[in-house]
Amino acid sequence: MNFFVAVTDYDWFQLHASKSRVDEVNFWRPSPEASFKALSPGQMLLFKLHSPRNFIVGGGFFTRFIQLPLSLSWEAFGEGNGVRSLSEMRDRIAKYRRVPIEPTENPTIGCILLAEPFFFRDAEWIPVPLDFSLNIVQGKGYDSEDGASGRALWEAVTERLATRATANSDPGPATIAAVESVRYGEPVLVRPRLGQGTFRMIVTDVYERRCTITGERTLPVLEAAHIKPYGAGGPHASENGLLLRSDLHTLFDQGYVTVDADQLKVVISNRIREEFENGRDYYQLHGRAIRLPRESNSVPSREYLAFHNSLFR
Numbered sequence: 001m002n003f004f005v006a007v008t009d010y011d012w013f014q015l016h017a018s019k020s021r022v023d024e025v026n027f028w029r030p031s032p033e034a035s036f037k038a039l040s041p042g043q044m045l046l047f048k049l050h051s052p053r054n055f056i057v058g059g060g061f062f063t064r065f066i067q068l069p070l071s072l073s074w075e076a077f078g079e080g081n082g083v084r085s086l087s088e089m090r091d092r093i094a095k096y097r098r099v100p101i102e103p104t105e106n107p108t109i110g111c112i113l114l115a116e117p118f119f120f121r122d123a124e125w126i127p128v129p130l131d132f133s134l135n136i137v138q139g140k141g142y143d144s145e146d147g148a149s150g151r152a153l154w155e156a157v158t159e160r161l162a163t164r165a166t167a168n169s170d171p172g173p174a175t176i177a178a179v180e181s182v183r184y185g186e187p188v189l190v191r192p193r194l195g196q197g198t199f200r201m202i203v204t205d206v207y208e209r210r211c212t213i214t215g216e217r218t219l220p221v222l223e224a225a226h227i228k229p230y231g232a233g234g235p236h237a238s239e240n241g242l243l244l245r246s247d248l249h250t251l252f253d254q255g256y257v258t259v260d261a262d263q264l265k266v267v268i269s270n271r272i273r274e275e276f277e278n279g280r281d282y283y284q285l286h287g288r289a290i291r292l293p294r295e296s297n298s299v300p301s302r303e304y305l306a307f308h309n310s311l312f313r
Contacts, residue, residue, distance in 0.1 A: 004038045030092075054127065176190075196236060
């Protein structure tokens, strides 16, 4: 199993480690040209602090890399970005870029989205492998099955995860798979449990930042809608999501709009006309085929659409 050791600062780590529970984090990079191709979804990224704190102090499971404007990153993750305020995040970006950022500027940053994050207590910190050069700026990849350093580090991390999983009444699926790899042999890649912010960003990305009904591309008014509500057991998963313009999201959640589970076409309720004596713009959308996401595994689930259809009136 490939995994990656990434370098981060102590303040970013300490804010997360101070919390009793963290479901997701944005391990962001300040450059608008940043990219990250070292991991596949479900593989582990570990946090190594800047020198002189040369220790592995936690990690998380990779879900996706996306370039996002600062405003959307803050809306989706808040303190999950490792800062306490939008202004602090703006200052942090300026510090790393070494150029000032104006108060109204909305810079693009690279976002490594991690699910099921974990943060070690000081006594659990793991010294960096001997082959991890202290001159490395961003990070270094390892293989849990190849080389003494990779195997030893994987075992040290999973040993600590096993203790945490035992104490946690609801460990995530990727965490469980990593722990079980020690007992059952070669690690198995398992999709981690997503949080709300990651769900929003992945749905935004797979629909290429366009409303699935109208094609609208004005990002601030686009929202990730759950097809089967999270409160009703619907998961934070891309196949349970639609990217909708904010007014359509509201109408979708309230049952005025749905998407036919078989034909994947928009259905507009007569209730809009009956209750509001209006809705001409919405009725023009009736019968329109939705825009499908670019990834086949993110196509809306028929099961979830059928559930939503059953609530439609």
